[in-house]
Amino acid sequence: xxxxxxxxxxxxxxxxxxxxxxxxxxxxxxxxxxxxxxxxxxxxxxxxxxxxxxxxxxxxxxxxxxxxxxxxxxxxxxxxxxxxxxxxxxxxxxxxxxxxxxxxxxxxxxxxxxxxxxxxxxxxxxxxxxxxxxxxxxxxxxxxxxxxxxxxxxxxxxxxxxxxxxxxxxxxxxxxxxxxxxxxxxxxxxxxxxxxxxxxxxxxxxxxxxxxxxxxxxxxxxxxxxxxxxxxxxxxxxxxxxxxxxxxxxxxxxxxxxxxxxxxxxxxxxxxxxxxxxxxxxxxxxxxxxxxxxxxxxxxxxxxxxxxxxxxxxxxxxxxxxxxxxxxxxxxxxxxxxxxxxxxxxxxxxxxxxxxxxxxxxxxxxxxxxxxxxxxxxxxxxxxxxxxxxxxxxxxxxxxxxxxxxxxxxxxxxxxxxxxxxxxxxxxxxxxxxxxxxxxxxxxxxxxxxxxxxxxxxxxxxxxxxxxxxxxxxxxxxxxxxxxxxxxxxxxxxxxxxxxxxxxxxxxxxxxxxxxxxxxxxxxxxxxxxxxxxxxxxxxxxxxxxxxxxxxxxxxxxxxxxxxxxxxxxxxxxxxx
Amino acid sequence: xxxxxxxxxxxxxxxxxxxxxxxxxxxxxxxxxxxxxxxxxxxxxxxxxxxxxxxxxxxxxxxxxxxxxxxxxxxxxxxxxxxxxxxxxxxxxxxxxxxxxxxxxxxxxxxxxxxxxxxxxxxxxxxxxxxxxxxxxxxxxxxxxxxxxxxxxxxxxxxxxxx
Ligand SMILES: Cc1ncc(C[n+]2csc(CCOP(=O)(O)OP(=O)(O)O)c2C)c(N)n1
Numbered sequence: 001x002x003x004x005x006x007x008x009x010x011x012x013x014x015x016x017x018x019x020x021x022x023x024x025x026x027x028x029x030x031x032x033x034x035x036x037x038x039x040x041x042x043x044x045x046x047x048x049x050x051x052x053x054x055x056x057x058x059x060x061x062x063x064x065x066x067x068x069x070x071x072x073x074x075x076x077x078x079x080x081x082x083x084x085x086x087x088x089x090x091x092x093x094x095x096x097x098x099x100x101x102x103x104x105x106x107x108x109x110x111x112x113x114x115x116x117x118x119x120x121x122x123x124x125x126x127x128x129x130x131x132x133x134x135x136x137x138x139x140x141x142x143x144x145x146x147x148x149x150x151x152x153x154x155x156x157x158x159x160x161x162x163x164x165x166x167x168x169x170x171x172x173x174x175x176x177x178x179x180x181x182x183x184x185x186x187x188x189x190x191x192x193x194x195x196x197x198x199x200x201x202x203x204x205x206x207x208x209x210x211x212x213x214x215x216x217x218x219x220x221x222x223x224x225x226x227x228x229x230x231x232x233x234x235x236x237x238x239x240x241x242x243x244x245x246x247x248x249x250x251x252x253x254x255x256x257x258x259x260x261x262x263x264x265x266x267x268x269x270x271x272x273x274x275x276x277x278x279x280x281x282x283x284x285x286x287x288x289x290x291x292x293x294x295x296x297x298x299x300x301x302x303x304x305x306x307x308x309x310x311x312x313x314x315x316x317x318x319x320x321x322x323x324x325x326x327x328x329x330x331x332x333x334x335x336x337x338x339x340x341x342x343x344x345x346x347x348x349x350x351x352x353x354x355x356x357x358x359x360x361x362x363x364x365x366x367x368x369x370x371x372x373x374x375x376x377x378x379x380x381x382x383x384x385x386x387x388x389x390x391x392x393x394x395x396x397x398x399x400x401x402x403x404x405x406x407x408x409x410x411x412x413x414x415x416x417x418x419x420x421x422x423x424x425x426x427x428x429x430x431x432x433x434x435x436x437x438x439x440x441x442x443x444x445x446x447x448x449x450x451x452x453x454x455x456x457x458x459x460x461x462x463x464x465x466x467x468x469x470x471x472x473x474x475x476x477x478x479x480x481x482x483x484x485x486x487x488x489x490x491x492x493x494x495x496x497x498x499x500x501x502x503x504x505x506x507x508x509x510x511x512x513x514x515x516x517x518x519x520x521x522x523x524x525x526x527x528x529x530x531x532x533x534x535x536x537x538x539x540x541x542x543x544x545x546x547x548x549x550x551x552x553x554x555x556x557x558x559x560x561x562x563x564x565x566x567x568x569x570x571x572x573x574x575x576x577x
Numbered sequence: 578x579x580x581x582x583x584x585x586x587x588x589x590x591x592x593x594x595x596x597x598x599x600x601x602x603x604x605x606x607x608x609x610x611x612x613x614x615x616x617x618x619x620x621x622x623x624x625x626x627x628x629x630x631x632x633x634x635x636x637x638x639x640x641x642x643x644x645x646x647x648x649x650x651x652x653x654x655x656x657x658x659x660x661x662x663x664x665x666x667x668x669x670x671x672x673x674x675x676x677x678x679x680x681x682x683x684x685x686x687x688x689x690x691x692x693x694x695x696x697x698x699x700x701x702x703x704x705x706x707x708x709x710x711x712x713x714x715x716x717x718x719x720x721x722x723x724x725x726x727x728x729x730x731x732x733x734x735x736x737x738x739x740x
Contacts, residue, residue, distance in 0.1 A: 118591055180740060
């Protein structure tokens with residue numbers, strides 16, 4: 001039987017096993033929306049802004065490992081998703097974005113709500129398609145899911161002109177895809193893996209540095225096994241948190257700009273660096289000329305272009321993290337050579353001294369609520385087992401530092417693009433995927449306002465998320481940079497005229513609490529966690545002078561951290577009033 | 578260093594813009610770029626000449642290989658290969674200069690495609706440096722128009738780029 005393109009579209013999603021589509025309708029997508037109405041397999045989540053749809057699908061993908069799906073109309077519908085697509089692209093998140101397009105006959109005519117979706121998204125997608133014939137629709141959708149979710153994952157856009165969704169053809173969903181131009185590798189070169197293992201075992205001061213590739217590649221178990229087998233220190237990037245259990249003694253914390261003293265010092269002093277599923281980006285390396293000066297570097301990555309892009313690798317291994325580490329484990333077990341016990345004792349002793357600096361310490365006697373304290377409590381009260389999404393800023397760094405992720409896919413944040421506004425919609429995607437889990441969005445009063453409209457979506461679909469707003473009445477991270485690097489000229493980083501978040505939450509049909517005393521923090525979080533069927537907005541009025549430490553300033557090496565938690569001198573609310 | 582990279586691309590609309598977009602987005606140079614269909618109509622052959630340090634060239638080839646539309650790629654500069662470029666040039670050829678132009682054309686084994694009373698249109702195929710030299714040689718006559726195809730290249734001997 002012949003089906004319309006719109007019906008084929010919906011059948012494809014169902015056959016692909018798509019659970020949720022995050023979307024927003026409009027003219028060019030209306031045939032598809034009609035087809036959605038006439039079926040009950042695929043659930044559609046109506047967001048309040050297309051950016052929210054992309055972030056929600058992204059959150060869903062990060063939490064589940066399955067591609068997130070977005071459906072929007074042409075023109076402004078698709079342009080509104082760009083930030084979300086770029087966010088997913090930078091963090092290699094599998095998304096499939098479907099955009100309506102004006103009818104084929106009008107393409108290029110500057111028709112109403114026409115935008116060159118393929119052109120405008122090209123630099124921030126893994127691949128994209130314009131469907132020109134209904135007969136190609138099913139095969140294109142299959143390819144889109146395949147490309148998005150294999151190799152180094154990423155977003156794929158499929159632009160579908162309106163007439164294609166009305167044309168008819170026979171439907172058959174392809175069972176497999178093979179593309180001569182796209183054949184991702186998984187297994188690494190055995191010769192190089194052997195060389196890598198030899199180098200690893202020769203190390204006196206080894207360091208294992210892993211990133212989002214461990215999470216994306218479902219390689220946490222293999223990593224944990226490898227690290228424990230070797231007894232080597234392990235650090236994770238911001239994107240890699242949860243890839244190795246944070247409460248394990250071999251874990252030295254996050255590295256990079258706001259990483260721990262011990263992680264960054266161990267990076268600086270190591271003699272063999274084993275980088276797996278991480279891309280040596282500038283927030284990790286600091287000044288490249290000072291990066292790991294003593295180390296020979298092994299770099300394992302599924303994307304060949306990540307290897308030797310920023311830092312040359314002595315041993316480059318192109319392959320997926322999981323199979324490569326499994327092979328490494330085999331070789332280590334089979335090798336006569338064992339890790340150098342004596343050297344390791346000395347190395348761990350040194351690391352212990354760095355650890356003793358207690359670099360994440362903060363003032364626990366403060367009369368003001370310390371943001372770190374809120375996160376520490378959140379960690380304790382959720383048993384370390386919540387899904388934490390975050391926005392971008394100081395709160396994000398504190399969440400990364402203070403919430404100890406023992407499992408992958410629990411820490412959901414925009415690392416590469418650093419997109420404020422990500423946290424709330426991402427939490428919606430996570431909550432839909434895991435309705436029984438605790439999902440908290442750690443945010444700041446500036447970030448939360450970037451996608452605040454999604455509180456309405458949360459109401460419509462009953463998504464009881466806990467919002468932890470660390471309200472410092474500043475764009476804290478901007479303010480911190482201005483304090484350090486601009487002589488305390490706080491240019492446009494104070495958020496005047498903030499809304500009453502409690503009333504705002506109530507206006508959207510949720511519950512809100514304002515917490516102003518350190519003594520009330522614990523009770524408020526407990527209360528919020530108890531209200532399992534309501535979204536609770538916790539507005540913590542925090543110490544606005546707090547800074548994120550340690551900090552590696554731009555142009556500095558990893559060992560050149562600001563550690564001194566000197567009090568910031570900033571005008572407070574009262575002084576400004 | 579100058580590198581000549583040749584690739585087989587899916588003959589899809591938009592494939593060329595992915596290649597060009599990659600170069601502008603990542604700040605790589607393109608000296609020349611040629612593209613045309615092959616005997617297999619689903620494939621185009623694209624040759625580009627670029628400049629950069631070895632690290633940059635490595636990134637360029639890796640990034641190109643990552644494009645879903647790129648089926649296969651070779652850096653011709655890494656092996657023995659032949660490069661050719663075609664030049665169409667229109668020069669002033671009034672009066673006494675015509676004889677001089679004919680002499681240069683013969684010397685370079687170029688071909689006069691068309692002559693008018695005051696102009697002469699010439700074709701020359703060869704290595705880019707030969708074309709440069711020819712353009713200099715006829716420049717005294719007064720160049721009206723220069724059209725160059727950009728470099729295409731092929732590996733020598735039994736090496737080949739095919740699917
Ligand atoms: C969309 C977007 N615009 C601007 C920035 C730059 N930026 C980074 S952090 C930050 C301030 C965030 O303030 P807030 O959400 O209150 O968090 P805080 O740093 O105070 O914890 C800004 C403006 C960004 N990351 N994303």
